[in-house]
Amino acid sequence: MTRGRQRLEPTFANLLLIVLEGAWSIVVGLSVTFINFWRKKVTDRYPHRDPNRNWQPRPGYRGDFALITDKETGKLRCIACQQCQKICPDQCILVVPEGKGKERHPTEFYIDAGLCMYCWLCVEVCPADAITMTPDYETATDNPRKLIRDLDYLRGGVVKASG
Amino acid sequence: MTTETRTRTEELTINMGPQHPSTHGVLRLVLTVDGERVVEVVPHIGYLHSSMEKIAEHLTYQQYLPYADRYDYLNAMGNELAYVMAVEKLLGIQPTPRCQYIRVMMAEMNRIASHLVYFGTLGNDVGAISVFLYCFREREALLDLFEAVSGQRMLYHYFRIGGLRNDLPDDFCDGLAQFLDYFPSRIDEYDRLLTKNRIFRSRMEGVGYLSPEDALSFGVTGPCVRGSGVDYDIRRADAYYIYPQLEFDVPVFAEGDAMARHLVRQEEMRQSVRILQQCVEKLPRGEVNVKVPRRIKPDPGETYARVESPRGELGCYLISDGTEKPYRLHWRAPSFHNMQAYPVMCKDAWIADMVAILGSIDIVLADIDR
Numbered sequence: 001m002t003r004g005r006q007r008l009e010p011t012f013a014n015l016l017l018i019v020l021e022g023a024w025s026i027v028v029g030l031s032v033t034f035i036n037f038w039r040k041k042v043t044d045r046y047p048h049r050d051p052n053r054n055w056q057p058r059p060g061y062r063g064d065f066a067l068i069t070d071k072e073t074g075k076l077r078c079i080a081c082q083q084c085q086k087i088c089p090d091q092c093i094l095v096v097p098e099g100k101g102k103e104r105h106p107t108e109f110y111i112d113a114g115l116c117m118y119c120w121l122c123v124e125v126c127p128a129d130a131i132t133m134t135p136d137y138e139t140a141t142d143n144p145r146k147l148i149r150d151l152d153y154l155r156g157g158v159v160k161a162s163g
Numbered sequence: 164m165t166t167e168t169r170t171r172t173e174e175l176t177i178n179m180g181p182q183h184p185s186t187h188g189v190l191r192l193v194l195t196v197d198g199e200r201v202v203e204v205v206p207h208i209g210y211l212h213s214s215m216e217k218i219a220e221h222l223t224y225q226q227y228l229p230y231a232d233r234y235d236y237l238n239a240m241g242n243e244l245a246y247v248m249a250v251e252k253l254l255g256i257q258p259t260p261r262c263q264y265i266r267v268m269m270a271e272m273n274r275i276a277s278h279l280v281y282f283g284t285l286g287n288d289v290g291a292i293s294v295f296l297y298c299f300r301e302r303e304a305l306l307d308l309f310e311a312v313s314g315q316r317m318l319y320h321y322f323r324i325g326g327l328r329n330d331l332p333d334d335f336c337d338g339l340a341q342f343l344d345y346f347p348s349r350i351d352e353y354d355r356l357l358t359k360n361r362i363f364r365s366r367m368e369g370v371g372y373l374s375p376e377d378a379l380s381f382g383v384t385g386p387c388v389r390g391s392g393v394d395y396d397i398r399r400a401d402a403y404y405i406y407p408q409l410e411f412d413v414p415v416f417a418e419g420d421a422m423a424r425h426l427v428r429q430e431e432m433r434q435s436v437r438i439l440q441q442c443v444e445k446l447p448r449g450e451v452n453v454k455v456p457r458r459i460k461p462d463p464g465e466t467y468a469r470v471e472s473p474r475g476e477l478g479c480y481l482i483s484d485g486t487e488k489p490y491r492l493h494w495r496a497p498s499f500h501n502m503q504a505y506p507v508m509c510k511d512a513w514i515a516d517m518v519a520i521l522g523s524i525d526i527v528l529a530d531i532d533r
Binding site for chain 2: 018021024025026028029032033035036058060061062087089117118119120121124133
């Protein structure tokens with residue numbers, strides 16, 4: 001059976017060649033490392049932020065959720081149509097509506113951030129442009145119950161505890 | 164010393180994995196070894212099974228799209244591409260020219276990103292850790308571009324049926340062109356650091372031989388089959404979208420060993436840079452989205468769409484029964500088929516070579532188990 005490329009026979013001359021070549025490879029490899037030694041640093045010391053290099057996600061980043069408040073009326077834009085609840089592939093949204101017609105609004109609005117896969121489908125489907133995702137990515141907690149966002153949180157009234 | 168004078172040895176069965184760091188996930192290999200020689204390898208898969216195909220059956224066509232990202236997570240854009248191609252085939256939709264260009268660009272960028280992970284992890288496996296750091300630095304630049312486009316760094320959910328989530332941001336092409344300017348010189352650096360390194364070559368040359376006949380009979384595709392001297396690339400063999408208009412070479416190496424597969428991937432990155440440069444130059448203006456109904460209900464029928472993923476032929480088989488949900492979805496996962504050739508490659512190999520061979524197949528366990 002043909003075996004393609006063969007390994008070198010372990011004769012003395014070949015072994016010497018390998019050792020010399022290996023030594024030269026190390027010199028060449030270290031020269032690459034040396035070049036990179038002087039290149040610009042790309043890492044951040046997270047969470048100890050360097051104020052000169054304050055990294056932020058790009059605009060449009062899909063992070064934590066928020067419901068948008070209408071500036072003129074001061075009320076939530078949400079019309080409780082439950083479209084987001086229907087399209088969510090993970091079924092992590094629960095909207096409890098109240099009222100009819102123009103008065104329709106949510107009394108309860110839950111999003112389980114632990115289930116969510118941040119796919120943006122709810123934002124796309126919303127007819128009132130009421131739900132969105134913020135660039136806030138630091139949502140880790142020690143308690144899964146804290147991941148369930150309720151109406152107060154989504155309104156942006158909750159000030160996040162740091163750490 | 165001839166074989167007759169050697170001491171009689173006994174075969175030993177040992178487990179490699181499921182937590183072995185070189186298996187890139189949770190893969191269990193049951194080895195039968197004779198001393199340091201491998202006699203038999205039996206891969207046990209399924210530890211990462213997530214019923215990706217069954218999930219599709221109770222979700223609508225749009226809802227399944229974010230799941231397509233999650234199945235081969237290093238090639239999320241490529242999976243989305245295969246899935247939307249399949250659904251659009253069922254619906255009889257042709258995406259706009261600009262959309263086709265952007266989709267091809269995303270797939271090629273993701274190919275580079277995936278090959279960079281391969282480079283890094285392979286270097287890590289065979290003991291060259293600095294390559295890993297450099298590769299991930301370059302990948303970071305690509306992920307930043309993906310983030311600017313889609314809002315996520317890994318599981319993008321950027322393609323939509325009939326178009327895209329949004330058009331490219333204004334500064335995207337400049338950012339990409341900047342990356343393409345310096346990236347080929349970085350590939351040369353990996354070449355000096357890793358590929359031309361005598362120690363690395365000693366680990367890779369002549370190990371894990373796969374003959375072209377075996378490769379074809381196991382259904383091996385992608386860089387693995389091109390490393391065995393078979394010129395087979397879906398981008399050429401069953402060209403989709405704008406690939407016929409683009410100039411690129413399909414690298415083929417005939418040696419069939421781990422080094423050949425490695426060289427194919429290294430050359431593929433250069434070709435992807437070429438493709439991306441042409442795309443940036445030719446990118447047409449215009450609409451990106453085709454109008455599709457809000458409720459997608461394809462006519463009953465079946466379809467198969469395939470794309471060239473970084474690991475090989477990625478196919479999506481869809482059956483529609485005329486409702487909003489697919490009746491059946493099947494992924495033709497390239498890693499799964501490539502993995503089947505692994506016991507053949509490992510025949511008579513040293514235990515130490517197995518890690519290098521496994522690295523040279525470039526498996527993604529989520530892709531194997533689905």
